[in-house]
Amino acid sequence: MKQLPLLFFFILLLVQILSCTQKNNLADPLQAGWKGKKVCTILEENNKIRTLKCVFPPGIGHEKHFHASHFGYTLSGGKFRITDAKGTREVDVPTGYNYYKEKIEWHKAINIGDSTAVFLIVEPK
Template identity: 55%
Template sequence: MKKILLILVLVVFSCKSAQTLPDPLEAGWEGEKVCEVLSEMKAQRILKCTFPPNVGHQKHYHKPHFGYTLAGSTFQITDLKGTRNVPVATGVNWSKTEISEHEVLNIGDSTAVFLIIEPK
């Protein structure tokens, strides 16, 4: 019984991290918003997130989503895998099927713009 209770407590605390972080719209950088709602409907929300050079996105979580790069740059990304520099090209898309969390910083010399489409 004690073993089952311990496992349950560990599962709850491991899931708690994303729940206590802001979502992409709530998260900003140095008190300023970086994402805006382009469309919100019953089934989905579409965000446009803009990152000039030296602007990032505080640690936040994403629900499963689809993303598209309108304008690329180079980012420093910190997530559960560590910190790395990643060039992100214009026109790149990605999707996540599970909850994820990260913090990013535009270390490039151009403004990056992303669309994030989240099913509700």
């Protein structure tokens, strides 16, 4: 009989773990790519940060993904079609643009401009 409460505890724990994974089964920006190809590479990773460089030539996008807290900087701007929970919009992202977001639940984007856009994404750990 003592094993029953322990078994019940492990079943509840398993259910909790599975529900957490199902809530966010999206790729992060490094894992997400475009049509099976990577668009981001790791420039630096240590126990404090991960820095990604993401390159989007014209017609290349970033499939649906999420972001944890991060700082972003545009090395080379471009025009994007972005889709998220708010809808779809076209955005001109200028060179030198920077921002900080606590998180992005999900979004996807495609470079609809005629120049290659390059972004740095710095994620604190």
